[in-house]
Amino acid sequence: MAGAGGGNSDVQWCFSQVKGAIDDDVAEADIISTVEFNHSGELLATGDKGGRVVIFQQEPESKNQPQCRGEYNVYSTFQSHEPEFDYLKSLEIEEKINKIRWLPQKNAAQFLLSTNDKTIKLWKISERDKRPEGYNLKEEDGRYRDLNTVTTLRVPVFRPMDLMVEASPRRVFANAHTYHINSISVNSDCETYLSADDLRINLWNLEINDRSFNIVDIKPTNMEELTEVITAAEFHPNQCNTFVYSSSKGTIRLCDMRASALCDQHAKQFEEPEDPNNRSFFSEIISSISDVKFSHSGRYMMTRDYLSVKIWDLNMESRPVETYQVHEYLRSKLCSLYENDCIFDKFECCWNGNDSVVMTGSYNNFFRMFDRGYRQDVTLEASRENSKPRSVLKPRKVSTGGKRKKDEISVDSLDFNKKILHTAWHPLDNIIAVATTNNLYIFQEKLN
């Protein structure tokens, strides 16, 4: 189908829109913490540190401008999570939204799961464009009528009204996680989903919020022996019995829920042996996997560690089939990045619709795309300077050697406060959403 990936050599990316405050003074609550398209790509949801969810809806393509796909405009905004206080531990529970996952659409309403560190919520987003009028017992403004004045009966009728989008919490899944939730994933059966924290993974039924099954538990009996935590987890897109979880030691375990109730014994373990030449004090930290995503086909999975993106074939556990260096020039700077904590940053990654291109973020508001078929990669930048409508993004380059060419930027000039951790790719078209600290950029493929 047109535009669902193709070669990187063909695709040129244009600025489309930017959402969020313009000024450089970033309010902490506005920091974007997750970005996710729904299954049709019509809706784009973001979560922020203030616990809010903002949903954008794509306008239908206008016939006047066939070269442009529809713009995304605000559809709904709601407060998903509030800050809480754990009295027992005297600690705050952040309202920051860690993940949003959409449910496949079954009826007119849309459903999504949003989670903070401790609680997952199922939200129903529904449209209302009609309202009943002509009640017998109430006035139009809602006041109750004096019953003595009611002399006739009539049937209320629905009349059109301005479109109103309502978000209502349908389920709250609480008190199931001792540690911080890092992932949620909806099963392909559309009935269950998993939630993962640092040490455990739980399986929920979407209809039942007072019970969950623990399916993975890596907590040691003696906490002093703890050396590894769970960093991400995801269900297989087609096989409802299969899921994977990644660890801080760079391993990925694939589990089959049919084997046993508690999936501590993995069916497969994916791990690449460490290159002894690259061994350093930071080896383990940079091997920690920050994100794992299955391909849409379900045949591959992608992992993101600090310096690279790896594509794994599910049939081969010994090593990845493809490895892409995101910002190898940082390897010699690991000590400084450890000092300023950047080495702990968790970057996400995503696939395009037909699994031919993968994308991930970097520093200096750069993001990278790797075309698997053409073996090409490109570095682009999300910045207000390149934000003229439909202006084509120019590839960026970081100079690693002594000589810096024109238009290149040297490693020492990179701004490590400007990091792109969250990116999303439209499931069908070449439209991408890239989140800087507090702005959401939408880029589209240049259509002639």
Added chain:
Amino acid sequence: MLGRGVKRKWSCLEELEAETLPAAAEKERNGEEGGGDDDGFLVGPSKSDMNHLQQRQLVLGLCMEKLQSYQAGMELSLRRSVLLINTLRQIQEDMQSEGAGTSETLLNHTDSCLLREDMQVTCPGCAEEDGDSLSPPLSPEFPSQEANSLPDQQKSLPAAAINTFSDAVSAMGYLSDLTLDDIFDDIDTSMYETSELPSAWSAGSLWPISVSLWTDEDVKMRPPSHPSAGTLQSCLMDLNELDHIMEILVKS
């Protein structure tokens, strides 16, 4: 480049990194000048050793700093803590593999290093090799002195550890892996003088970091299954009541 306003430390190390970078580029290998295995790859073996030791020292200091720093009222990231602890363990293994004295000596040596209030952290190699740019709080003869004063050191260690760790630990809300009863004693530093800690240290295999810096969170969450101690039961009931009262207060 460092972002966040962090002052550059160890600028000499950065200069060393810059020097070795061209060599790295030539070889098409990653410029990991910290590795001691890059024989014939860097300017000279002695320089790479110094890089390695200096870097190790720097990482050690930073690690301790990060483990002790915390944001009051906010729960620390378990992933971050685990990665930091593992880095410390790796550094210790690295030191031990160099043959820097017996394990007991190393333990006490580094403990007293780490627990100094001014946080001057040195490892044996650095103190000996580079006395110019780094202030040597310990003379190279220290290891032998340690052997004589071992019993005294062991007695003073718990107290020293308490000063350094207890503030950070109790403020983080993290307790060492103690029994439930101990948790409900008076929360003062005397709780760290139970049998748990000194035994871990005298074992010598791990530093004071063998004391788990994270709670067994489930212990707090789980309701008492059986009244193992009368005081325990009543304490938990009090907590539940307190919880209830707090809920009412907040909602009103």
